[in-house]
Amino acid sequence: MHRVCFTMNLRPDRIDDYLAAHQDVWPEMLEALRSTGWHNYSxxxxPTDGLVVGYLETEDFDRARELMAQTEVNGKWQSQMAQYFDTGTHPDTAMTVVDEYFHLA
Known part of the structure; x- marks a missing residue:
C-alpha cells in the first residue's frame, strides 16, 4: 500500500460552499472511491488561502485515478466541484502530488 499526498487550491471566495458540499458526499461517490482503490482518504x-491537502492509501495511484475517471458519478461530481477551483478543468486532474521524504511508522 502506498501513501499519497496531493494539493489543490480552492477559490478563496468559495471555501464555505466547498465545505458545505462535502457535508453530504453522495453515497455512490463514496462507493466509487472505495471500489477503485482509494483507502484511508482524507x-x-x-482556510486562510484555500489550500486543500489530500491524503490516501492505494496500491497504485495512477490506476486508482484512471478507474475513478471512468465512473459516471465521478464525472458528475467533478463537474459540480469545478466551480470551487480556478483550474479551468475538473479538480481531480489538477492535483499536485507531493513527494514523501520521511515516514515514522
Whole structure:
C-alpha cells in the first residue's frame, strides 16, 4: 500500500460552499472511491488561502485515478466541484502530488 499526498487550491471566495458540499458526499461517490482503490482518504483545508491537502492509501495511484475517471458519478461530481477551483478543468486532474521524504511508522 502506498501513501499519497496531493494539493489543490480552492477559490478563496468559495471555501464555505466547498465545505458545505462535502457535508453530504453522495453515497455512490463514496462507493466509487472505495471500489477503485482509494483507502484511508482524507482532505484537509488551510482556510486562510484555500489550500486543500489530500491524503490516501492505494496500491497504485495512477490506476486508482484512471478507474475513478471512468465512473459516471465521478464525472458528475467533478463537474459540480469545478466551480470551487480556478483550474479551468475538473479538480481531480489538477492535483499536485507531493513527494514523501520521511515516514515514522
Amino acid at each position: 482532505l484537509f483545508l488551510r
